[in-house]
Amino acid sequence: GESVGLHLPTLSVQEGDNSIINCAYSNSASDYFIWYKQESGKGPQFIIDIRSNMDKRQGQRVTVLLNKTVKHLSLQIAATQPGDSAVYFCADVNSTGTASKLTFGTGTRLQVTL
Amino acid sequence: SAVISQKPSRDICQRGTSLTIQCQVDSQVTMMFWYRQQPGQSLTLIATANQGSEATYESGFVIDKFPISRPNLTFSTLTVSNMSPEDSSIYLCSVEDLYRGVYEQYFGPGTRLTVT
Numbered sequence: 001g002e003s004v005g006l007h008l009p010t011l012s013v014q015e016g017d018n019s020i021i022n023c024a025y026s027n028s029a030s031d032y033f034i035w036y037k038q039e040s041g042k043g044p045q046f047i048i049d050i051r052s053n054m055d056k057r058q059g060q061r062v063t064v065l066l067n068k069t070v071k072h073l074s075l076q077i078a079a080t081q082p083g084d085s086a087v088y089f090c091a092d093v094n095s096t097g098t099a100s101k102l103t104f105g106t107g108t109r110l111q112v113t114l
Numbered sequence: 115s116a117v118i119s120q121k122p123s124r125d126i127c128q129r130g131t132s133l134t135i136q137c138q139v140d141s142q143v144t145m146m147f148w149y150r151q152q153p154g155q156s157l158t159l160i161a162t163a164n165q166g167s168e169a170t171y172e173s174g175f176v177i178d179k180f181p182i183s184r185p186n187l188t189f190s191t192l193t194v195s196n197m198s199p200e201d202s203s204i205y206l207c208s209v210e211d212l213y214r215g216v217y218e219q220y221f222g223p224g225t226r227l228t229v230t
Contacts, residue, residue, distance in 0.1 A: 008154060034218070036221075041223075042223055043206050043208075043221035043224045044157070045221070046115070049218065095217070099145045099162050099210060101159065102157075106156050107156050
């Protein structure tokens with residue numbers, strides 16, 4: 001399939017190590033934040049979200065940290081596996097009366113080496 | 115979560131022609147969205163499509179270039195009109211679905227458009 005994120009920042013991690021992917025956002029009024037994973041040839045897949053009134057949320061092998069003071073978001077993946085290789089996007093969500101508007105970050109390509 | 119399909123999955127078109135992309139959801143949803151993802155870049159929202167009303171376009175996108183239809187709660191189309199090579203992108207449909215008390219957006223697989 002076609003590649004996504006050919007010109008994106010790349011993080012190379014050895015299989016079994018932990019990965020940390022960072023994201024900066026600008027909208028201090030965002031209601032919550034979402035991390036998406038996009039594999040080559042596919043649409044973005046929801047991973048985990050975090051409300052703006054939280055600073056940490058854990059899922060299965062993933063943890064998201066939110067630092068509103070510096071407008072920074074990170075995604076930590078424990079025991080990284082080859083199947084984690086993809087492009088990861090953060091998105092901040094601003095809910096209006098009729099819809100939730102997503103603004104995506106630039107994305108990071110995660111490469112898992114054996 | 116909602117299951118979303120798009121047609122076509124990819125196409126190669128000549129400049130000056132138009133292509134209509136279809137988005138089908140397996141459940142009724144109020145809000146549907148169309149995004150563009152240019153090669154090597156992030157996603158940019160084109161417009162929001164609410165059933166029964168005109169689509170709302172983001173800055174830099176106009177209805178004449180990207181007309182959208184939303185005839186019912188499970189279907190939408192995006193047309194890329196009078197195409198040029200700069201329109202070569204992945205076009206993605208997404209829907210907003212209420213899950214655990216929060217509205218979350220789920221994406222279709224995308225339509226990969228190449229304009230020659």
